[in-house]
Amino acid sequence: MSQPSAWDQVISTINKHHRFTLGCHLHPDGDAIGSLLALGLSLEKTGKQVEMIVPDGVPATYQFLPGIQRVVQQPTSRPEVVISVDCAERSRLQLPEEIFTGEPLLVNIDHHISNDLFGQVNLVLPDASATGQLIFKLLEKGAYPIDPAIASALYTAIATDTGFFRYSNTTGEVLSMASKLVEEYQISPSQIAERVYEEKSYASIRLLGEVLSTLQISGNRRYSWMYLNQEMIRKYKVEMEEIENYVNYTNSIRGVEVGLFFKEIKPDEVKISWRSKASVDVSRLAAHFGGGGHLRAAGCSMKGSLPAVMEEVLSFLSKYFEEHKDRMDGRR
Ligand SMILES: [Mn+2]
Structure with missing residues (x-):
């Protein structure tokens, strides 16, 4: 410094x-x-x-x-x-x-x-x-x-x-x-x-349970995602700060290179948290959608319904992994 x-x-x-x-x-x-x-x-x-x-x-x-x-x-x-x-x-x-x-x-x-x-x-x-x-x-x-x-x-x-x-x-x-x-x-x-x-609210752990039940994996098990919708937010009323670390579950799966967490923070706005292991620079992937951040942790915000945003981002990611298949396979 x-x-x-x-x-x-x-x-x-x-x-x-x-x-x-x-x-x-x-x-x-x-x-x-x-x-x-x-x-x-x-x-x-x-x-x-x-x-x-x-x-x-x-x-x-x-x-x-x-x-x-x-x-x-x-x-x-x-x-x-x-x-x-x-x-x-x-x-x-x-x-x-x-x-x-x-x-x-x-x-x-x-x-x-x-x-x-x-x-x-x-x-x-x-x-x-x-x-x-x-x-x-x-x-x-x-x-x-x-x-x-x-x-x-x-x-x-x-x-x-x-x-x-x-x-x-x-x-x-x-x-x-x-x-x-x-x-x-x-x-x-x-x-x-x-x-x-170890001082999480009861509601935030219950909410985590619901969010984890949306967890999915794709791209030959290279990327994983889950979501939080408005209905869950209304049901549990937890502070956004308590939700921040949920995303780490997506990326903590063995073999997964990129983990995503979609949060429908408003009816027409979705915040996406990106995490990666060292092989993928997620700040560049998030930048594709107007966001940014660090190599292994990034974020972006998108307008649109949750299903539409998820579809757009996941098809982008699917293409990304298809294009980088050889390099990724070499790593395994
Ligand atoms: Mn700081």
């Missing part, structure tokens, strides 16, 4: 100002919530006035984090500086517009390769495994305080974006950061993993 001037710019912006509002993207995940909370709590400890805003509320999964009650849905003041964490585009930053009336400085801290540098100050490093990794470095470089609550938030951010240190973005640096958080601040990795993975 390079760009030393970006670090200095963020640090001097923080040091020069007093009133901060922090925000993140819609449907925040562990990295977004953990980064927001860690930075917010640390700045508060230095005596800054801080508001951490998540308009749609903190997902139940992350309610266990110490200090999380400081994250609120409505702002009460106008900041001098707005800090966006883990958010790739200005339009996805979930903050009420009135926050920007006094033209506060906008600081953008993120690790998405697609980030369009929408801030006046941008600390955007696509090589970072998690925004939490950038926040940890920032707190160290700026000599801002870290306590056990801040350490828990940082660990949760880093752990969730690396699939609890299983994904290909699990680097030595990420592991040594995690080790440091455990050794110096006595946080408990098993407790955090338990809270994130």
Whole structure:
């Protein structure tokens, strides 16, 4: 990671100002919530006035984090500086517009390769495994305080974006950061993993059962898919955040190279999650439908009915596997 001037710019912006509002993207995940909370709590400890805003509320999964009650849905003041964490585009930053009336400085801290540098100050490093990794470095470089609550938030951010240190973005640096958080601040990795993975709602497990019953496999067992329709969403009313990881079942089948999860989020809109093993770059496949993402995890959104969208995407995929048959067979 390079760009030393970006670090200095963020640090001097923080040091020069007093009133901060922090925000993140819609449907925040562990990295977004953990980064927001860690930075917010640390700045508060230095005596800054801080508001951490998540308009749609903190997902139940992350309610266990110490200090999380400081994250609120409505702002009460106008900041001098707005800090966006883990958010790739200005339009996805979930903050009420009135926050920007006094033209506060906008600081953008993120690790998405697609980030369009929408801030006046941008600390955007696509090589970072998690925004939490950038926040940890920032707190160290700026000599801002870290306590056990801040350490828990940082660990949760880093752990969730690396699939609890299983994904290909699990680097030595990420592991040594995690080790440091455990050794110096006595946080408990098993407790955090338990809270994130073993505190699902009853409804979300029942819904998973219905979704799994739609699972299918094709292309000589090279790709697999399942779906969630409006009827299931209405029946179970679970938070979208709890559904995010369902897709991993499709790709966890032996021999399957690409896994798809179709979600009918509105009657005429389907969100598709793509997963792959190392052989197929799903960010390129998702890009064919106007989406994007990473090599092994991508997404796209399409207009149309669920059956029509599934038909279009699956016939594309069928052709793709037909064309790449030789290479795939060679791998087996
Ligand atoms: Mn992230």
